[in-house]
Amino acid sequence: MSELVTGEAVALELRPAKLPSRALAVLLDLVVIGLVYTVVTLVLVISTASMDEAAQVALSIAAFILVLVGAPIAVETLSHGRSLGKMACGLRVVRDDGGPIRFRHALVRGAVGVVEVLMTFGVVACIASLVSARGRRLGDVVAGTLVVRERVPVGRTAFVPPPPPWLSGRFAELDLSGVPDGLWLAVRQYLTRMRQLDPQVGWAMAERLAADVAARTGTPAPPDVPPTAYLAAVVQERQVREARRAFGSVAATSVPGGPAAPRSFGATAAQWPAAVPHPPAGGPYPAVAEAAGPVPVVEAAPQDHAGDRRPSGGFAPPA
Structure with a gap:
């Protein structure tokens, strides 16, 4: 569990995502990004065949940065912390206070992720997640974010009481x-x-x-x-x-x-x-008590004693 402290100093519980689920989400994201990058590269090769070699190299570098860095940042920003891999695994990136992330959070996570995920093949990110008490990688620490679980097994969900x-x-x-x-x-x-x-x-x-x-x-x-x-x-x-x-x-x-x-x-x-x-101060929820209305008074049925029998109807038996 992770504790979210509110303004009244009350700790609320969050469920940080564990390393296996996060690694699976990253793997799914990398597969999708790899497919998109392959398609973009093929389109660039076909469309820039008549250009010189310098222009082709510049467009290739630009496509690499946009697809591998810009696209994940845009997806996390527009989906409020849910990439395709995270949606498949039931995860979400939130701020330290539990709120949805914004563009600057996704930008910092993506920029640091290039070093700790892509350039080191995820080794630095795994070590940082194992060392962190809440399973955060360096990008989460710098951006002030946390990856939490959105989908919790039915048997472990907390009960939300229904209203009256x-x-x-x-x-x-x-x-x-x-x-x-x-x-x-x-x-x-x-x-x-x-x-x-x-x-x-x-x-x-x-x-x-x-x-x-x-x-x-x-x-x-x-x-x-x-x-x-x-x-x-x-x-x-x-x-x-x-x-x-x-x-x-x-x-x-x-x-x-x-x-x-x-x-x-x-x-x-x-x-x-x-x-x-x-x-x-005052009684508990007077408005609820008023909405309930007055309690009807039910008169008790007359007692039937051996020495005092009252007839149940209007007929009186002869003495």
């Missing part, structure tokens, strides 16, 4: 396209560990994350929804949309608490606020 059923489907019209992957990662890590946090720290962190998500969506968070419940509902809405895009509308109903889930406030939802951080 009365929030299911409430944010179906919310625009989530502007929320970056780094913020989604922070929200998921918070939801999986919120029961381990100090109540005041957890509440403050939930408010900050909810404000960040609301700012990225362009819609303020509802004032009657607690920040933790708001985050859980937004994450659930994102899962429903991803399932719908991947498998169609039918698969979205299989997401726990999705659109097909009942919206009544049952016993499980009534217990949900007690398991999450409470506000520093």
Whole structure:
């Protein structure tokens, strides 16, 4: 595990990629780059046959730099840290704080990678990864990045609690396209560990994350929804949309608490606020209690004692 320390000094867990998976991703990337370079070289040889030798050498060097250095940098920048090999192995390059990388991060990683991966055949990169506590090569150390695992085996995934059923489907019209992957990662890590946090720290962190998500969506968070419940509902809405895009509308109903889930406030939802951080003062989640509505009072049935038998209907037996 690797620890991501938030502004509230709360450590969130990341899963650094191990050396075998990283080596396999690099190997796949090199195979793809080699095929592309071969095709580009053949095209240059055919198209520059009438040029002099100096021009051919200059174009060959330019193609080598663009394909072997520029192309990986462009791919990692546009895909936010996922090259073809990393996507195949379920890996991603992120910043030290868990956010998505930018062009300068990819540029530094690519420039240093030319020396430690291409020129030394990966020997320097392997030694640096083995020595580093988080498996980082020199390019990651200089750029301030980390390669993490995106796909985790099902049995080892952390449980993200679903929101109360009365929030299911409430944010179906919310625009989530502007929320970056780094913020989604922070929200998921918070939801999986919120029961381990100090109540005041957890509440403050939930408010900050909810404000960040609301700012990225362009819609303020509802004032009657607690920040933790708001985050859980937004994450659930994102899962429903991803399932719908991947498998169609039918698969979205299989997401726990999705659109097909009942919206009544049952016993499980009534217990949900007690398991999450409470506000520093006042009762826990008054808005949730109000949404639940008053509890109906059920009158007890009259007791049937041996000496005092009451008739069940309007008929009175003769004495």
